[in-house]
Every structure is written in C-alpha cells, then in structure tokens.
Amino acid sequence: MRRLKKYNSGEAVQYITRRAALRKLQLSLNDFRRLCIIKGVYPREPKHRRRAQKGSSDIKILYHAKDIRFLLHEPIVWTLRDYKIFGKKTGRDRAVKDFRNLKRRLALFPELRIDHIVKERYPTFIDAIKDLDDCLTLLFLFSTFPSLRLIPREQSLLCRRLTMEFLHYIINTRSLRKVFISIKGFYFQADIKGQKVTWIMPHHYPFKPHSKAEVDFKVMSIFVEFYTIMLGFVNYRLYHSAGYAYPPRFHGDVIADSEDNFKDELTYWSDRIAVLNSDLVSTEHEADEETEEMDLDLLEQGQNSNRLMKLRKEAQELKRLRTLFKGLKFFINREVPREPLVILIRSFGGKVSWDRTVFAGATFDEIDETITHQIVDRPALGEQYISRDYIQPQWVFDCVNQRCLLPTNRYFVGVTLPPHLSPFVDINRESYVPPEEESLQNESTSNLQKKKETVSTEKETMNFFPLNDEQLQVAYMEEKADIEQYDQKDDRNNISEDEKETHKSQNAMSMSVQAGKVHKENKRVIHKNNVDEHRLQARMVKSRHRNLFRKLIREKQVKEKEKWLLRKKRRAIEAREGDNSK
Template identity: 40%
Template sequence: MAKIKKKGTSGAAKNYTTRSQALRKLQISLPDFRRLCIFKGIYPREPRSKKRVSKSSTPSTTFYYTKDIQYLLHEPLLGKFRDQQSLAKKISKALGRNEVSGAVRLERNLGVKIKLDHIIKERYPTFVDALRDLDDALSMLFLFASLPSTENVPPKTIAKCQRLTLEFEHYLIRTHTLRKSFLSIKGIYYQATLHGQDILWLVPYRFVQRTGGDVDFRIMGTFVEFYTTLLSFVNFRLYTGIGLVYPPKLDAKSEESGAELSAFTLSGQGEGATETDGEAMVDREAQEKAQAAADELLALPAPASEAEEQASTSAQADQNGDDVDAPETTTTLDAFTSLDPNADTLLQPSLTADVQAAAALFEPFTIFLSRETPRHPLEFILKAFGCKRVGWDTSLGEPGAYCSEDDSRITHQIVDRPDLPLPSPPLTEDGVDEDEMLDDGVDDSLAAAKRPSNVRVPGRVYVQPQWVWDSINAGMLQRADLYAPGATLPPHLSPWVKAKRGVYDPTVSLAEQEAEGEAEEAEGDSEDEERDEEDADEALDEASEGEEIEGVRGDAEARDLEDGLVDDGMDVHLGGSDSEGEEEDEVAAGAAEVDEWGGFSGDEDGEDAASSKEARAHQAELEAEARGLAPGVIADAKKVAKEAAKSKRSKAERDAQEETDRRKLMMPRRKRKMFEKMVYSNAQRDEGAEKLRGKRRKIESGKGKVPAK
C-alpha cells in the first residue's frame, strides 16, 4: 500500500509559510519580527493561489518564503531581541515593587545595544550595491531631518539625520557631483552621479511639519535606524576615497547659530591642513588631489575586504592598507566605434567633463541671497556648482556668510520680490550727488546706509531663484533678463522627462511639432473667429444707433421695463399745452437735422466698414480667379486656404487609414483588439498635444491671455 501523502508537505504549500508560523518558529514577538524583516530586507510574498498554499480551511493573508524564515533562524539579532524581552520583564517587576532606582540601574547597566554593521556587509557586498540602494535612504533621512521633535521622533534621531545629510552634501560640494535638481510640489528633487551610479532623492521644503496620528512612526523609525547606519558607511567610504578625514569636525556653537553647512571643517589625511567651507579661499592643491582621486574611483566596485574595513568605526584605522595590497589600476572608459563609416558619430563618455563644467558654472560670481529666498537649498546648489562666495542676510544665520548686502563685490543678488526700482541719486547735506561723493573717494558705507533696501544697486544683476535651477539643468547660464524681479518666469520643466513622439514638447518650436497642414487650418479657424467677432461688433454698433436686433434688448430698456416706465408694445401720449408741443416739434426738427448729418465719427466708421468689406470681397475674387473658379464667384481666401489644408491633411490620413485597415485584416483577433486600444490612446494623446499647441500659438501671436504670475 502506498504511503499516504500529508497535506502541506510538498508543492506550493512547502515553499510558503504564514506569519503566525514564522513567529512560532522564531520565538519572537510581532514588533520584533517586523523589525528583523526590515533589517534583513525580507518582505511578504503573494502566492498565485492562496487556497493551495494555506494549510487550513481559512486562507491566511500574509505569507513569507520558507527559505527566508529559515535564513532568519541564524541571525545574531535574535539573541539581542530575547535579551531585550528579559530586561523589560525585570524592569517591569522592579517598577511593580516601586523600586524606581533599581529599574534605572537595570536599564543603565544591562541595556542592550544593537549594531547593524554585519547586516550592512551582508546586504551590500560591494560599494556600488550600497549606492544603488541609496535613493530611499536619502529621502527618508532628509525627511526626518526636517521633522520637529515629538514623542515618536526623539531629538537624537533628528540631530543624527541632520549631521549625516550635511556630511553627504559636503561631499557633493567638494567633488561637484551634483547634476540636476527640480522644484516640485512635494519638495526639491536632486540627482547626483557617484561612482557611475545616478542617485535621485527628494528633500521636503522647510515648512512647519505636523505629524499626523495615522502614521506608524515605529516602522519608519526602524527604517531610519537602518538607513543611518547605511549612510554612515557610505559617507566613510566617500570621504576616505578623496583623502578626507571622516567624520569631519563639527563646531557646536556655529551649528546652534544656524551655520548648517559652514559648521563643518574638512581636513585632509596626513596633511594637517584644514578647510572651512565658510572661508573665502579654498586650498586648490587639496581640491585637485581630491578631484583626481574621485575620478580614479568612478565606477569601481569596492572589494569585500574593503567592505569589512568600513565596519570599523575607529578613526585611527589604517587607510593605506588597500593601496598597498591592491594592484595599481587606471580607470579607462571604452571607446565606442561604429562599423559603418556613414553612420552617425557616437558621443564618447568622459569622466571629468561633467565635473569641470559643474565646477565652473557659478565660479566667477559673488552671489547674495535675500532674506525671503530659501537659503540652504540655494547655498548647497551654488557651492556644488562652483560658487565659493555666497552671502546672505544676518537674519538667516550670521556664521558662514561671505558678505553683507552692501558689499560692492556682489555680482548677482537672488530675490523673490516684486519689481525693484532703480534708485535716484540722493543729495548730501552739502548738495553733492552721491555718485560724485563716491568718485571723490568717500567710503561707500555712508552711501549704503542711506540707500533704501527696496531699490536696486547699480551694477548688480537681480534674478529670481528659478534662474539657478534652470541654469544647472541646462548646463549653462540662462538669460538673466528672463528671470528679473517681477517678470513672468519661463516654465520650470522637469529635467528627467524625455520628449516622446507625438507628445507636446514646450522646449521645441511649433514648426517642428506641427502636423502637415495644422498651422494653415488653425490660421483659418482664427480668421473665422475674428470675422465673427467683427460681425458681432458691427451688429452691436448698429444696435447702439437705435436699431433693435431680434432677441436682443438694451440694458436701459430692460431696466425701464422692470420699473414700469415703458410699456412693451404700447405708446402712451401724454397731453400738454400748445407751447409745449411747439417746443417738442422744434427739438424733434433739430434732432432730425443731426440724424441727417450724423457727425464725423458716424461717417468714418461707416466708410471704414464698407471699405474693409469691399477689400475683402475684391481679394477673394482675385484668389478665386487664380484658383480657376468660375468668374463672378466670390470666395473667401482664408476659407479656401483652410479647405485646401484640410483636404491635404485628410488625404494623407485616408491613405494611412487604408494601409492600416489592410494590415489589420491579417492580424489575429487578440492582437487586433490590442492594436485598436493602442490607436485610441494615441489619438487621445495627439488630441491633447494639439490643444496645447493651439494655446501656445495664440499666446505667441498675442491673441491669447498670458496667465499672470
């Protein structure tokens, strides 16, 4: 007799296990299980059939791979979690006996400290693997760095997130590896290229954050605990890779005063020289050395031996051991050559071209940030793209500012105010102009003290903050007059959206996007609209002279009807004396004479309208004869052009539709349905793009309404 097969021992039921079964096997609580799964990167799985996987009559909702749970059985953190549970029981017993001092002593002496270094090395065996998973880590840490301290978010966690994110920004400033940025509703997006990997993260705006009760901060706190460890490893490798000591020195007093980036002092290894980011001059030799080291490390994965060294938190670790053991290698990029000599030339990749372009974008400028502008994002972006002289108002934080607003070395000032007028030169007490006083060698501090703060300084370029973002996304400085204070700004477009066929692209001219005959058809539609408007205006003018249009009644007559002064359809004659009748006859005769003459304005309007109609009719006759129409036929030239454009466009569409129908006959039914759905979606896309092009055409021709800022 064959052996009876037991349910749940083979097949899909063997590959999956429920969450309750995993908890019984690991012997831990549900919060600890969730925490352990986040640390190890294990997530629930969705089987194809829950009924086949479930070992009971009631199907479960959460399943995990059996091999993943088996892998967690050997995790050292399980012992730490059990120690925490036993310590919690001891503390609760001490508090139950009212032994508060004993509970504090137990927590201080037997407190369990959890380290995640071994998990970082397990999940990221190479440095490039850690960089690929850095997007979510940076977004989460920048979010917690902007949160207020509450019961769920302790101030130590916020301070640690702020320190790690500022250290990461310092590395981007030093190596000029920031590439793009975008201002969105959610926040500010940044993209940097580190060791050949593109990293994109989101930084929220610095508003007052209000934490809601529907957010589980325990889960988010677990992710933050893991991400802080990961970013510590990454920052250590990045800093030591360019010859800097990690962690950088932090000035507590400057940080309390709002210095932020300027509170850190970078120092090189073995040189003894320090570099303060707020100083005016930068050590050029150290910068070139760091840049050369960064270029050599681009796109090179870290071996497992180096990953083990990253786990060491001691600052006195030997950093030169890798250089001695590792063979000397030079980073060379592949050159892409085409086999066909007539093919297009392929662009060859370059390691230092982007870095040099970013380092020289704002380098020759001295930029001042007004107090209404976001200081930290602008300071970070400007310094990451080469500007080393950034000043701001003392109300934003005095430490680290390069200059004040009255400094004569400022070349650009970023403001977010209405249009600022140019100042008029005031007179001094002796009746001398301020410009003459400056030419005579008088100190400019006196003139700056008398100059109002809401006027421009001659010789200084004033721009709005969007000028900085558009310049770095375009890779070149944009025209400053387009971003002047009070001006309507150009559209701020995402640098990651690539133009697709058939989709409206605001960066390309209309001539390159329009379909064949679309411009002529749109022009004919606009002419028809103008003609209808002219006819409506003429009708209103005639109605204003006393003629009644069917279905239209004047506002004054309507008000009189409401008041009962005029009876609709009835004339009421009021009796009076003969003298009054004679006076009315004289007034009527005078009015008749005036109506016969009409005045200057009436004759001019009539002559202009008649001449314009005759000119249009004559032009239409000439074009009709040129097109071969019968003599005496009057056709509108614009209408003829519009119909010709429509016929030309419809003929091309008919030919394409006939070819498509012939091909559809050879398709299977399933593919034909998919093709019809695709055609429908493409038609909807083309219709939307055509509407956007029509709006742009009206705005460029001056007939549309440009939205105010």
C-alpha cells in the first residue's frame, strides 16, 4: 500500500495563497485585485491556518482553490492580459517617439465589458435589489467627488446621473418609508418590490483631499465600476416596470450637464437639486394608482380573518403615508440643506420651492400666499406671513418617521427641538431605551387605546336594536324557568337558618376592608436566590452545550454593561444641564 504524503489532502489542498494564485492566473497584483472585486471572490479564513498553509506559521492571504479555478475560465482575464500588452506597446512607441503608431494604438484601446458578470452574480432581479445597499451608498458618495487622479470626471458624472434616476423613481412611486439624520449623513430606507433598501446620502461639505494611507481610491473606483453597471440595469428594469420611459424625460427646461456648470461646485450641486424638483414624463403611472385602489377595495370586501385585517390595516396606513404632505406647499430658506428635504416632501405628495434668484429649479416664490410651511434654520426673521407656519427642518423628518403630521409648536423658530430618535432601532429591544422614546411609546399606546374604545362604543351603538313582542315573550319564559329551577334546589338542600346566618357572617368578614401590612424585600436574599438559580441552570446544561451557554451569558453581560454605561452617561448629562440652569 502506497504511503500518503503530508499536506496532499484536506485543508492544505482546499486553500491557495495569493502569490500562488497570481502565478496560476499570470496576472499582476492590481489586475488580480480588480478581477476578484468584479467577480465577487474574497479571501477566506481557514479553520486550521497552519494546516491550510502547509505547516507555515506566518499569516498569509488565502483563497479557496475552487474560486481560483473559477476565475481561470473568465473571459475578461484575456482583456486584462491585453491591457498589459497594450501598456508595453504604447510605452515602446513613446520611447521611440512614434506618435503616429501611438495614436493608432490608442484608438484600439481594449474595452472591458462586465455586463455578463452582473447577470451571473444576480440571476434574478430581486437578488440585485437585495444587494443595493452598498451600491447606492458608494455611488452617492462618488457623485459628490470632483475630478481626481484616480477618479475621472466621467465616473463621478455617471454616478450623479444614475443616483438622480434612482431618486426620481423613489419620488414618483412614493416608495420611501424611513429617514434619519446622523453624523455620517442622511439615512434613507425605501420599499422596492417588497425589499427594504437602505442607503446613506452624505452631507454636503467642501471636498477635502485625503492621503493614500487613509483612503485607497483605486480600490473604491473598481467597486464603482461594477456598481454603475449594476445600478444601470436596475434603473432600466424599475422604470419600465413602473411605466416610465428610460432614460427619463423631464417636464420643462432642466439645466443640462455642461463644462460651465462643472467649474463651480455650487452651480453643480444646485442643478442636481433642480432636476429632483422636476416631474417625469409618464404614460402608465395613473393606471398603476388605479390598480392599487382596486386592490385595497378587494381587501375591504374580503373575509374578516386576522390576516386580512392586518393586511387591510397596513394598506390603509401605507396609503395615508404616501399622501402625508398632499396639499401642503413648502418654501425652503437658503440656509437649509435642500436635497434631502426635496426628496422627502416630493416623495409624500407635497410641493416645494426656494428663492429663484439664488438657486435654479424653483416653482413658486416666497410671496405666494398658498404656502403652508416655511422651513427656516436661523434664530430670527425679518418679514413674516400669518398664513404659514415657520418651522425647523427636523419637523419634516419626524413627521415621516411618526407617519403623521406632528404639531408645529415644538418646532418653531428658536425653540429647543425634541430629540431626533432613530426609526431603525427595534422597539421591543432589551437594551437601553431613552426616556424620550418611552414617552413617545406611551403616547402612541394611549392613542391606540382611545381609538379602540371609540370603535368598541360605536360597535355597541350599531349593534343595539329594539326588541319586538315575540322576543320579549321568549325572554320572560326563560327567566321564569330559571327562577323555578333555583327554588327547587333550595327545597332539596333544606339548609337550617343557623347555618345560613353563619354563612352570611363569614361572607361579610371576607368582604370587609382590613389594614395592609408593609412587606419589605431583602435585596441580599433576592440576589442570592438569583445566583443560586443561575448556578442550577449552569449545572443542567449538557457538556456539549456549555460553550454556547457561556457565549450567551457573556453576550447578556455585555448588553447589561452597555445599558449601565448609557444610563450613567445620561445621568451625567442631566446633572451638567442642571448645573448650567442654576
């Protein structure tokens, strides 16, 4: 029998180092990194690193051998090799100063097409929508970048166009559900084809260059190269499913991209917001709204099962949310960030405008008396109108998260705003809950109880009807039969009068009011009982489940520690505020 050699089977064969993968694919490190990003192949962590590295104790970058064999059959490997050959030939032409031949070679630059890879990685449309979170976040970030050495202007312009097309779909289909302001930017969540898509839109700050040690723009631009193709496919499918023409056409004259607009960053940004405030040309969207109303009517005509009641309630709540700002007109002052507010107001049926002398794309002026709300972020104003409310920008965000129009008196100019709570946290979580969130939850529960009470009283009044003579006769006969049956039972028992009096006295003693006694809880005894109970639970756990039990206990201790730290931080803030008020 032949003796097996060491490291010829098992994990040693399943994994391959990056240097061996480069040798096998005959690619440079940059081309290999680009190929792995586009194909979705990433390093793996083995279970036993020393076995996977064939006895070596150094930490190396390992890949699955199957993934590398999978990359061998990719057609774009030949294109990447053509890039290498192209670089050598053009370098030779520059060295010998053969510019005629160099011009001919530049016209035949090899094109890298990755459309088939997008279809391969996302076989269904729902799979592509599920993976939109990182795609949108990165493209929104790159749409704000100027022209850099590793980021050409064409790439940032493409990101700008694709993100605006996606936002127009969100606005016109009213798919937005949640929003939150954070230090990183504005968090948005939309419901697309039944899938929740969350992305971040960065704050508008002047661009500050970073060093290569902080951010590797070359790797990020490779991701953008793949995500632009992916979002182009998704936008095309979304527009055609909603009944819009793609690429989108806008009503009116929207400022087009030109070299003059790209010289000034403020003009570049205002043109983007002007496009968001314009309407799309549509032919089939009105029919879609009619079908949605018909579906709601069908739900109302269905049977009164719990599931149908829940679906009907969600459909009605969603219908109210989509028309939250319908009939309202907003005017935004120049100091307020306009882009997130335009997206929110237009996504929920409202109309928005600003000063047309400063920014392009305004639809009405400040002197318009039909304006209902003016969004201001400064301590004082000069001229004010009685017919409108002057509010701070947080009112719009809180109304969307609470799914109702909140009272504006807490958001007036100069008023201390209520805390802006995140809608992405779980309501029934075990961790620390701020007191403001608890008060909001209590208010919502009390409102729900009031609604239920009003509905029950309405049902009782609706169910009440006068009795006729036949029903009264039947009720009288039933009551008479019950009285006769009760008298017969008393005759059978033949209880004496003394026993009846003792029974009455006992009932009177049990129903009498007595003074209560204070029961003091011993905290030490309670803690000891809890510790003993925990030890009994630990003893009952089987040996094969002990590691899992320890992990659960450790996670519980970490959550309790975080909760205690947040409470301590809150107490310190409140004490500091109390000292400042004194």
